[in-house]
Amino acid sequence: MRNVSGKILPGRISAVMGPSGAGKTTFLSALTGKISGCTMSGMILINGKNESIHSYKKIVGFVPQDDIVHGDLTVEENLRFSARCRYV
Numbered sequence: 001m002r003n004v005s006g007k008i009l010p011g012r013i014s015a016v017m018g019p020s021g022a023g024k025t026t027f028l029s030a031l032t033g034k035i036s037g038c039t040m041s042g043m044i045l046i047n048g049k050n051e052s053i054h055s056y057k058k059i060v061g062f063v064p065q066d067d068i069v070h071g072d073l074t075v076e077e078n079l080r081f082s083a084r085c086r087y088v
Contacts, residue, residue, distance in 0.1 A: 028062045058086045
C-alpha cells in the first residue's frame, strides 16, 4: 500500500471496507503495530501529535476477519467483547 491516509474521529466506530484481498487487515494490522516483516514509513498522529500507537494498545483495536469472531454475536456484541478484553 502507498499513500494511504485517513482520519478517525474520537467517540466513533469506524469501518474499513473493501473487496477481499484489498489489504484491509494488513492496513489495520500495520496501523495498530501488530505486523512485522515489512517496511513502514510515515506518521500516525494522535490528537495532532506524532505518538507511538503502542501507547494506546489498550484503547485502540479492531475486530479482524469474520472467521475468527464469535459467529453467534452481532457486530456490536463482537466489538463490545473485543473492547472488554482490553481491560482485563
